[in-house]
Amino acid sequence: MADPKILIIDDEEAARYGMVRALKNYSVIEAASAEEARKEVAHTRPHLILLDINLPGTSGLDYLRELAGTEDAPPVIMITAHGSERTAVEAIKAGAYDYLPKPFEVDELRLVVKNALEASSLRRENEKLRAELKAARGVGELLGTSEQMRRIYDLIAKVATTDVTVLICGESGTGKELVAHAIHEQSAHRRNGDFIAMNCAALPSDLIESELFGHEKGAFTGAAGQRKGKFELAHGGTIFLDEIGDMSPNTQAKLLRVLEDRKIERLGGSHSIPVDVRVISATNRDLAASIAAEKFRSDLYYRLRVVEIDLPPLRERREDIPLLAENFRRAYAEKYHLRCAEIGADAMKQLVTYDWPGNVRELRNAIERSLVLCEGRSLRAEDLPEEVNSERVTERSGEIFKRISPSNTIDATELLEIPYLTDFREARREFERAYIERVLHETGGNVTRAAERVGMHRQSLQQKLKDLGLTRRYVITEEAQESDDE
Ligand SMILES: Nc1ncnc2c1ncn2[C@@H]1O[C@H](COP(=O)(O)OP(=O)(O)OP(=O)(O)O)[C@@H](O)[C@H]1O
Numbered sequence: 258m259a260d261p262k263i264l265i266i267d268d269e270e271a272a273r274y275g276m277v278r279a280l281k282n283y284s285v286i287e288a289a290s291a292e293e294a295r296k297e298v299a300h301t302r303p304h305l306i307l308l309d310i311n312l313p314g315t316s317g318l319d320y321l322r323e324l325a326g327t328e329d330a331p332p333v334i335m336i337t338a339h340g341s342e343r344t345a346v347e348a349i350k351a352g353a354y355d356y357l358p359k360p361f362e363v364d365e366l367r368l369v370v371k372n373a374l375e376a377s378s379l380r381r382e383n384e385k386l387r388a389e390l391k392a393a394r395g396v397g398e399l400l401g402t403s404e405q406m407r408r409i410y411d412l413i414a415k416v417a418t419t420d421v422t423v424l425i426c427g428e429s430g431t432g433k434e435l436v437a438h439a440i441h442e443q444s445a446h447r448r449n450g451d452f453i454a455m456n457c458a459a460l461p462s463d464l465i466e467s468e469l470f471g472h473e474k475g476a477f478t479g480a481a482g483q484r485k486g487k488f489e490l491a492h493g494g495t496i497f498l499d500e501i502g503d504m505s506p507n508t509q510a511k512l513l514r515v516l517e518d519r520k521i522e523r524l525g526g527s528h529s530i531p532v533d534v535r536v537i538s539a540t541n542r543d544l545a546a547s548i549a550a551e552k553f554r555s556d557l558y559y560r561l562r563v564v565e566i567d568l569p570p571l572r573e574r575r576e577d578i579p580l581l582a583e584n585f586r587r588a589y590a591e592k593y594h595l596r597c598a599e600i601g602a603d604a605m606k607q608l609v610t611y612d613w614p615g616n617v618r619e620l621r622n623a624i625e626r627s628l629v630l631c632e633g634r635s636l637r638a639e640d641l642p643e644e645v646n647s648e649r650v651t652e653r654s655g656e657i658f659k660r661i662s663p664s665n666t667i668d669a670t671e672l673l674e675i676p677y678l679t680d681f682r683e684a685r686r687e688f689e690r691a692y693i694e695r696v697l698h699e700t701g702g703n704v705t706r707a708a709e710r711v712g713m714h715r716q717s718l719q720q721k722l723k724d725l726g727l728t729r730r731y732v733i734t735e736e737a738q739e740s741d742d743e
């Protein structure tokens with residue numbers, strides 16, 4: 258955040274003075290009443306509000322409720338009277354981010370402020386992601402802004418205006434079926450016709466042929482009546498032949514004839530029926546290898562791939578992961594009425610780091626599963642499936658993450674999940690430990706970079722690690738050690 262602005266609302270001048278001094282590293286605005294504050298909020302748009310509960314005129318709680326009802330209101334820390342736990346709870350219920358009972362120590366105030374600012378900055382990052390998500394809608398259901406996906410959108414747009422036969426290749430879960438749909442939907446001259454999909458791996462070959470080409474009454478045992486095949490049903494539209502690599506040699510030969518003649522013959526029939534169909538096929542196999550192994554006809558292959566669209570695996574376009582993940586989070590949170598409102602920074606890094614052998618489908622399933630298990634407002638790395646967590650965050654994924662999330666915030670709400678200890682110093686120690694561990698985790702154990710990030714000298718950070726008893730618990734990796742020694 259460039260320069261966080263904090264609005265202090267308190268009718269006691271001395272109280273305001275104390276807080277202004279404690280927060281001299283921020284830019285602070287003051288107001289003595291809710292009435293004054295309204296103008297300041299509209300005018301200066303503060304990032305955080307410290308609100309005294311006892312105010313003349315509109316009370317602190319009433320003003321809090323008013324703020325909570327407005328869009329993009331900043332987080333509010335309620336200043337409550339000593340021993341008034343009940344009002345504090347009421348304030349939290351009314352939407353306060355946190356509360357601070359009077360009298361408080363300067364350090365306490367600073368800590369609460371810092372946490373609130375970090376949490377709200379993370380929230381803004383997520384909002385930005387959400388906005389980008391809207392803009393990132395590719396074609397149809399397809400999402401992604403990577404160079405590779407943009408090239409796919411271009412290809413889709415180009416082939417959509419023609420009737421060329423398209424072969425879509427890509428690993429499982431890369432979105433082949435979505436691309437086929439998108440081509441159909443974008444084809445102005447075909448989208449009013451039907452999109453008929455057929456999975457060539459699911460059925461034995463004689464059944465596939467009757468499905469594809471239809472049959473006449475009595476064509477085979479059990480063929481009680483005449484039936485139209487998928488090619489006829491797709492007339493004027495698109496037929497999608499999925500898993501084409503699994504088609505039997507016999508069916509391959511028949512399909513080749515249909516592609517050449519643009520006519521079909523129903524099983525047991527004697528006349529051919531012209532069909533006006535665009536053919537899109539898809540495979541996750543290496544068809545060139547199948548041809549070499551004489552499992553797939555090369556003449557059919559060249560017929561099918563007049564235009565070939567190769568979908569990149571997700572691990573080759575990692576910059577799309579945050580958008581996809583956020584999209585799935587939102588969709589499943591809505592579907593299951595879940596509280597989880599964001600993906601925490603460390604979870605997102607793991608998502609960007611993992612290799613996703615099952616591609617976007619696996620990512621979608623992982624988000625669905627983790628959301629259901631997630632108990633807080635923020636999805637944490639611990640909530641993710643084990644395999645996603647097993648990979649160590651690399652420099653590269655850190656870079657991708659930084660590009661996406663320039664403020665590089667730490668989700669302080671997670672750090673606050675420390676037990677409420679009676680001793681303030683003990684609580685602060687707990688916080689420091691969690692905070693430093695997190696930063697070190699994010700820099701892959703590199704103490705120099707961790708120190709840079711938190712604005713400390715390396716020696717001081719190392720001392721701190723010792724004081725907190727973290728040196729032994731934290732294994733500094735060789736790689737990190739090397740760059741530390743530079
Ligand atoms: N680019 C994308 N944007 C958004 N969602 C996607 C994208 N690619 C894939 N998906 C999601 O992944 C799921 C799987 O996609 P799809 O069925 O198109 O994959 P596929 O390549 O046909 O996989 P398979 O080879 O296993 O059939 C989709 O339901 C969709 O939710």
Ligand SMILES: [Mg+2]
Binds near residue numbers: 433
């Ligand atoms: Mg598929």
